[in-house]
Amino acid sequence: MLILIFSSVSCIWLFYELYWKRRNLPPGPVPLPFFGNVLSLSAEKPGYEAFRKWTKKYGDVFTFWLGSKPFVIISSYSRLKETFIRDGETYMNKVQLNFQHFLRDGNFGVAETNGEVWSTHRRFALSTLRDFGVGKDLMQEKILIEVQEIFDKFDAHLDQEQQIDGVLNNAVANMINQLIFGYRFEDEKLEELKKLRELMTYQENFFTRFKTNFQIYVPQLARFLPGKTLEDGLRQWKFDFFEFFNKQIENHRQNIDFDSEESQDYAEAYLKEQKKREAEGDLVTFSTKQLANMCLDLWFGGLATTNITLTWTISYILHHPEVQRKIHEELDQVISSDRLVTTADKSELPYMNAVMNESQRCANIVPINLLHCTTRDTVIAGYPIKEGTGVIAQISTVMLDEKVFPEPYKFNPDRFIDKNGKLKKVEELVPFSVGKRQCLGEGLARMELFLFISNFFNRYKISESSTEGLPSLDKSKDFGVIPRKFKAVLARRYQ
Numbered sequence: 001m002l003i004l005i006f007s008s009v010s011c012i013w014l015f016y017e018l019y020w021k022r023r024n025l026p027p028g029p030v031p032l033p034f035f036g037n038v039l040s041l042s043a044e045k046p047g048y049e050a051f052r053k054w055t056k057k058y059g060d061v062f063t064f065w066l067g068s069k070p071f072v073i074i075s076s077y078s079r080l081k082e083t084f085i086r087d088g089e090t091y092m093n094k095v096q097l098n099f100q101h102f103l104r105d106g107n108f109g110v111a112e113t114n115g116e117v118w119s120t121h122r123r124f125a126l127s128t129l130r131d132f133g134v135g136k137d138l139m140q141e142k143i144l145i146e147v148q149e150i151f152d153k154f155d156a157h158l159d160q161e162q163q164i165d166g167v168l169n170n171a172v173a174n175m176i177n178q179l180i181f182g183y184r185f186e187d188e189k190l191e192e193l194k195k196l197r198e199l200m201t202y203q204e205n206f207f208t209r210f211k212t213n214f215q216i217y218v219p220q221l222a223r224f225l226p227g228k229t230l231e232d233g234l235r236q237w238k239f240d241f242f243e244f245f246n247k248q249i250e251n252h253r254q255n256i257d258f259d260s261e262e263s264q265d266y267a268e269a270y271l272k273e274q275k276k277r278e279a280e281g282d283l284v285t286f287s288t289k290q291l292a293n294m295c296l297d298l299w300f301g302g303l304a305t306t307n308i309t310l311t312w313t314i315s316y317i318l319h320h321p322e323v324q325r326k327i328h329e330e331l332d333q334v335i336s337s338d339r340l341v342t343t344a345d346k347s348e349l350p351y352m353n354a355v356m357n358e359s360q361r362c363a364n365i366v367p368i369n370l371l372h373c374t375t376r377d378t379v380i381a382g383y384p385i386k387e388g389t390g391v392i393a394q395i396s397t398v399m400l401d402e403k404v405f406p407e408p409y410k411f412n413p414d415r416f417i418d419k420n421g422k423l424k425k426v427e428e429l430v431p432f433s434v435g436k437r438q439c440l441g442e443g444l445a446r447m448e449l450f451l452f453i454s455n456f457f458n459r460y461k462i463s464e465s466s467t468e469g470l471p472s473l474d475k476s477k478d479f480g481v482i483p484r485k486f487k488a489v490l491a492r493r494y495q
């Protein structure tokens with residue numbers, strides 16, 4: 001027994017000496033061989049508390065080991081400003097993991113690529129989204145069609161128990177699919193949506209279980225685990241999703257009028273750009289495989305995140321009847337009818353905006369942010385950091401900073417209201433992250449969240465289900481934050 005304890009301690013010490021001190025990284029929690037610090041995250045899921053404790057102990061710059069790879073964690077807003085915001089180019093690259101390469105059949109897409117591939121496709125996606133009216137009336141019109149559809153579905157079961165999450169999820173799926181492929185899921189396409197939802201549920205369960213995270217971050221030991229490998233677990237899922245994307249891409253290719261100036265959706269705009277580039281001799285940059293991977297990034301970036309935020313927002317409000325009462329009071333004063341709420345009303349609804357802010361802060365849907373790495377040698381908080389070192393903009397810790405947000409786990413929209421009753425701008429609210437890789441769909445997401453939630457509460461009063469009670473706000477069972485699935489009772493506010 002003594003020998004066992006002695007050899008484990010020596011192993012940790014050796015690892016510390018070899019990998020950490022020698023690399024001159026900022027101090028942080030002592031890593032275990034192979035595991036690094038991941039076990040601390042699984043002990044207190046989804047991980048918020050581990051990062052808060054380390055920040056208190058080591059400061060806002062410390063080293064955290066994901067398996068056997070070190071990451072410098074940036075966990076305060078002032079330090080994010082100094083690094084990711086003011087020196088963005090140094091922090092813009094992403095770490096590439098083996099399984100991502102398997103999933104994408106190479107270096108494709110926008111969320112996990114670097115260099116020219118990333119910058120060209122990020123720019124193209126942003127300008128295409130702008131052309132389709134993200135942040136403008138054109139996109140609002142599309143979202144309001146979904147709001148109407150949500151109303152029709154909920155109105156069919158007024159004053160009865162009904163499932164809330166599925167209706168919202170379909171509306172968000174319709175939005176993102178319209179943007180990418182130009183159609184909503186209705187009539188015969190509903191079967192397609194059913195299949196896609198099954199795939200999304202599979203992915204949600206797969207990536208939030210312990211075994212998958214162990215396989216991703218501790219691959220050296222994971223290959224001795226019984227059962228399916230990471231790749232086996234993903235193979236069919238990958239096939240089904242890419243089959244859907246490739247089918248849409250082919251349909252588009254056959255039906256496009258390449259001579260028309262305007263494009264109806266992202267896939268059409270992309271295929272036109274592809275043709276243009278091919279005519280100029282560039283057969284690589286706008287490849288069809290890249291398009292399929294962009295569809296994957298936009299689908300995943302756009303659907304799960306927005307849906308999770310919506311379901312948590314309604315859940316928090318259900319838990320706080322006084323918040324619902326204040327939302328209704330404000331809507332009664334400003335809108336005072338059952339007309340649709342639009343973005344033109346946004347500045348007149350400070351409390352509604354405060355509720356959205358507080359919901360995003362408390363939902364805090366990215367407990368550990370995406371994995372960046374430095375593009376050049378740099379210095380962080382006095383520590384010399386080599387090119388290629390992992391760095392994480394730890395936004396969940398910033399949004400739980402008790403100096404800025406006292407009682408950080410309390411849902412309190414009033415923290416975003418100033419003494420004159422106006423909306424307070426709080427820089428530390430960073431759910432979409434900061435810097436060069438800041439969320440690409442932020443404009444769309446903000447518009448969807450505001451229009452779905454404000455119209456929902458203008459039309460309905462929501463009460464808890466008498467059979468199932470309030471939706472759970474417990475996050476301690478999963479590695480990530482997953483949507484709330486719940487029933488509730490809706491009553492119309494205007495007859």
Ligand code: HEM
Nearest residue numbers: 110111301302305306309370431432433437439440441445
């Ligand atoms: C409430 C909704 C959303 C939240 C909270 C959210 C949050 C985030 C965060 C935290 C990142 C990582 C930034 C970083 O690397 O530091 C990100 C990246 C990204 N998001 Fe979002 N997102 C949302 C909605 C969307 C939507 C609607 C889309 C698509 C239309 C989208 C597409 C993306 C893409 C493609 C990236 C990768 C960008 C890049 O690497 O350049 N997201 N998002």
